[in-house]
Amino acid sequence: MDFQSCVNIKKEWDIVGARQLGRDIAKKIGFGTVDQARIATAISELARNIYLYAGSGKVCFEAIDDMNHKGLSIIAVDEGPGIEELSQVMEDGFSTSGGLGAGLPGVKRLMDEFDIVSEQGRGTEIKVVKWLR
């Protein structure tokens, strides 16, 4: 099981597409119901950020299967305006969408690994990993 597949995010509907593909891959890897739901929520959050703030971008999935562990890696890439204050968006309670979304701190909580690179004017790349336990 070693493949990478991407969903382009342009319309709000694409968020659903990304969730669906992500969940299917997660299921194949062997994640349980709760983790599937968490992964899907994280994907929603990442895809919605692209849709709302960058306009377009993509979410890519990769199953990880090496000797010791299995997992799912998700990469969200856009060429939007970038994030000015990374420390601020990673802070709990700070959310431009009115506090309803889980925001990036939520994504970090839902997943096991979280990495973000953002450059102003060039875009943002977020990589997250969930390990199968």
Place this chain on the structure above:
Amino acid sequence: MSTLKLDLENYKELLKEYIRTKDEQALYQAEQFSKHSMQHNISPEEIINIHVQSLQEIYPEMPADIQASMNFLLETMISYGLAYQEHQALREKQLELKSELSVAANMQKTLLSTNKPDFDGIDIGAISVPAKQMNGDYHHFVQDQEGSLGIGIADVIGKGVPAALCMSMIKYSMDSFPHKRMEPSVILESLNRVVERNVDSSMFITMFYGLYDPKDHKFYYSSAGHEPGYYYHHEQGEFSEMDAPGLVLGVTKDAEYPQNEKQVDPGDMIIMLTDGVTECRQGDRFIEPEEVLEIIKEYMHLPAQEMVEQVYKHFEKLQDFQLRDDFTLVVLRRDV
């Protein structure tokens, strides 16, 4: 019941028990279970997951549609779980801030501490209590080389941390003044320049400064827009207001602070305070200045320190033990 376990087996048993008996005892255990779960940071979606698994075990024949509906429920709980985790994290952060603030408040106490001097022929009482953790009021005693006693009492408009930071600056400027005798008007003029140079224009400090000279028993005072003090004439048994014209500190560079003086006779009393005293509120009503004087009169027979403490206790009680503003009261009485 206290050895409640957070596992599937236990939940399944509790659920079975409830389905069988439908009684309150089982529901009470469910409550215990949820509290216990929260202590272990179990999020709602995990509880639902345990519920679904228990159902599957109790009812192996459960229709697939019902099972699917459970997944639907689980999905809707994910965001609640996140909100719950965020809440926990924010709570921890709040505790952190609180303890940091209490360290700062202690530090401020040390920084701003002033020793109430033992002064021959004068009985001194002083109390200063912050409304929140940090005190925006300040009082200061200083004895100069010529044996005079200087007393400053100040109030930053505003409360909390910014006010407290501001006060530390005032304290250090005053400490850096020479130890020779300084007139109240000169002190306020120099402090005004310090504040004007260093403090944001939105922050104001009022201050009353007095100097007591034991050689001729004169009290000199100036005010920078501060709450007027009171003077008690022992012989007549009357209070009079004690004020001097002067702008609040920091408004303009070359403000001047005219100085007044009083001849202090035996038994006379000088009362200096901040608006936390005069603007005490009983319910929605501000108290009248006369009420402050009445209370002072009531406790006047006591030594000065006991007197200010009793006055404070009175107003603390009047306001249901919730100060709305920092409260500072300083009293000097010439011995009879």
